[in-house]
Structure formats: C-alpha cells, structure tokens
Amino acid sequence: MNMLKGINTGVINSADGVPVIALKMIDSGDSEQLLLLPPDQLQEVMFALFSCYRSLHRIYQQSPDQIREQVNAHSQSLSTNVPAISLDEVQSISAERCVTNFVLKQRQDRINFLFLLQNNENLLLALDYTQIEYVLSLLANTIQNAGNEQLMALCLTMNDFIPLYVTTFNKDENKGIDYNQFSVPDWKSETFDTFHSILFIQPDGTIACGAIIKAEPAFPAGRIEFIAQILLQNNKMLVPYKNHTMIIDHTRLDIPVGDESMETLLRAHIAHRTTKLG
Numbered sequence: 001m002n003m004l005k006g007i008n009t010g011v012i013n014s015a016d017g018v019p020v021i022a023l024k025m026i027d028s029g030d031s032e033q034l035l036l037l038p039p040d041q042l043q044e045v046m047f048a049l050f051s052c053y054r055s056l057h058r059i060y061q062q063s064p065d066q067i068r069e070q071v072n073a074h075s076q077s078l079s080t081n082v083p084a085i086s087l088d089e090v091q092s093i094s095a096e097r098c099v100t101n102f103v104l105k106q107r108q109d110r111i112n113f114l115f116l117l118q119n120n121e122n123l124l125l126a127l128d129y130t131q132i133e134y135v136l137s138l139l140a141n142t143i144q145n146a147g148n149e150q151l152m153a154l155c156l157t158m159n160d161f162i163p164l165y166v167t168t169f170n171k172d173e174n175k176g177i178d179y180n181q182f183s184v185p186d187w188k189s190e191t192f193d194t195f196h197s198i199l200f201i202q203p204d205g206t207i208a209c210g211a212i213i214k215a216e217p218a219f220p221a222g223r224i225e226f227i228a229q230i231l232l233q234n235n236k237m238l239v240p241y242k243n244h245t246m247i248i249d250h251t252r253l254d255i256p257v258g259d260e261s262m263e264t265l266l267r268a269h270i271a272h273r274t275t276k277l278g
Contacts, residue, residue: 002027003110004127006081007135009142012036012090019146020098021139022090025125026083033123034089035115036098042143043155044188045113048104049136050159051191052111054216056129070130078134094119104187161215161227162188164195165262166235167269168209177270180237181262192216195253195260197272198228200238200246207273209241212265217252224250249276 010022021037037045060067096119105112111132115123127135143155163182170176198211211231219227228248232238253268 002029002031002126004028004078004125004131004135005030006078006083007138008082008085009138010085010090011142011146017148019148019151021142021146022085022093024083024085026081027125032083034085034093034097035117035123036093036095038098039151039154041099041102042139042151043158044102046136046139046143046155047159047188047191048102048113049132049139051104052106052127052129052132053136055106056132059129067130070128071133074128074131075134078131103185104191157226158230160219160223161196161213162192163211163213163231164265165212165269166209166231166237167211167266168237169207169273177266178237179266180235189214193257195255195265195268196224197251197253197269198224198231199249199273199276200228200232200241200244201249201276203245203247205277207276209238210269210273212253212269224248 004025005028006026008024010024012020012022014020018039020039021042022034023037024032024034026032056067056071096117098118099115100118101116103114103116105114111127111129113125113127115125117123140156143152146152162184164184165179165181167177167179170178192214194215194217196213196215198213199207200209201207209232211228213227213231225248228246228250232246233242249272251272253265253272255264255268
C-alpha cells in the first residue's frame with residue numbers, strides 16, 4: 001500500500017463565506033491527488049487526526065527517544081516533499097473531487113484514511129503514526145489562517161468527545177424523558193470507551209435537561225463545562241434553556257463498551273439525575 005509522501009493545503013473562499021480546504025497529497029508511488037474538504041468533512045478528518053495523535057502520545061510514552069526521532073524524521077521528509085497547488089488548479093477543480101464521507105481505520109502498524117468522493121471514487125491513504133504530528137499541525141494552521149471563527153470552532157474545539165444524546169426531563173413525571181440521538185459512525189465511536197452523563201441544573205435546583213457523551217476517562221479542569229456549553233448553545237432541543245444560568249454536574253457512567261444500549265445509557269443518565277434531586 002502506498003504511504004503518504006507529501007501534503008499541502010489551501011483555502012478556497014466560497015460565495016457563502018464558508019471556506020473549503022483544498023488538500024493535495026502525494027504518495028510513495030508519486031501519485032498526486034487533490035481533494036476538497038467542506039467544513040463537515042474537514043471536522044471528521046480533524047477528529048481522526050486528534051484521535052491518532054492521542055494514540056501517538058501513548059506510543060511515545062513507551063519509547064520516547066525512538067518515537068521522537070521518527071517523528072522528526074517524518075516531519076523533515078514531509079516538509080521537503082510538498083506538492084504544489086497552483087491557482088489554475090484550484091480554480092478548475094471539479095466539485096466531483098469534493099469529499100462526501102470519511103472513514104478512519106487504525107491498525108497497529110499504520111493508519112488508513114478512506115475518502116469517499118462526490119464522483120463515487122474511493123481514495124485510500126496510509127499514514128505512519130509518526131507522520132500525524134506534522135499533518136495535524138499543517139491542517140490546524142490552515143484552519144486558523146482561514147480566519148473563519150465558525151470553522152475554527154467546528155474543527156478545533158470538538159475533537160475530544162462524541163455527543164450521543166441530549167435530553168429533557170418531564171416536569172410532571174420524574175421518570176419521564178425525551179431525547180435526541182446523534183448519528184455517530186462506527187469508526188468514530190470506536191475512538192473512545194468511556195461514557196459520561198452531564199446535567200444542567202438551574203439555580204432553584206431544577207434539572208430540566210442533560211446530555212450523554214463518549215470521551216476519554218478524564219477531562220482537564222474546566223473542559224467538561226466548556227463541552228456542556230457547546231451542547232447547550234448548539235442543539236435545537238435545548239434552545240429553551242440556552243440563555244438560562246446553569247450549574248453543570250458531571251459523572252462517569254459505569255457502563256462497559258459493548259453494553260451501551262440506548263436503554264442502558266438513558267437509565268444511567270436518569271439515575272444520575274435522581275441522585276441530584278435528593
């Protein structure tokens with residue numbers, strides 16, 4: 001399988017003001033591919049890169065000197081094999097080169113990125129774990145240089161959790177619950193193995209809504225509150241509560257991966273709420 005040899009990016013400002021990222025790659029067989037990443041697919045790629053970077057960090061802890069040497073070597077190689085992106089090339093690229101779906105497959109020895117294009121073509125790209133630092137840094141800098149706050153928020157602030165459900169609780173019946181379920185592709189769900197329950201508590205003690213997410217076992221200080229605000233401010237079901245003053249309560253759910261049926265997760269979420277009502 002051909003491995004990544006070089007990569008370059010560019011920003012295309014569309015008529016609606018939402019940037020599209022041009023991604024050009026060259027593989028070890030010297031084959032070049034130019035793709036277009038709209039914001040939703042760019043976010044999927046960034047999520048995958050952050051996930052792979054966490055895997056790289058775990059590998060680094062086992063052999064720090066060896067892994068750092070390999071990261072430096074791959075970064076140097078990628079930086080000297082940058083494929084050019086010309087203005088004519090960007091202006092003439094067909095919408096059929098637009099990515100419509102993306103799949104990550106992590107293996108022990110490499111990472112596979114599968115891009116599905118609008119013309120129904122599938123493009124498979126293989127990367128070494130020690131190439132991830134360079135690729136992640138390149139795309140993150142490209143997103144920041146695009147200067148679009150919505151794109152930065154979408155692609156750079158939501159890569160350490162997966163929303164599964166947002167919930168509202170029936171005021172007249174303690175056990176009543178309504179929910180919206182997020183559609184999560186299998187590859188994305190497999191990147192985390194811990195479930196978390198979040199409750200939004202009003203100053204009078206009322207618990208009207210909440211959320212269930214999947215993430216790492218622990219969060220840095222203040223991060224769970226930031227995630228809770230993202231969910232509160234960006235979900236239609238929670239619109240009635242977005243301008244309310246809320247206290248955030250959070251707990252890890254003791255649910256093993258493989259047992260996460262909808263009923264199991266919602267029951268555990270309701271149980272979390274019950275403990276706070278007492």
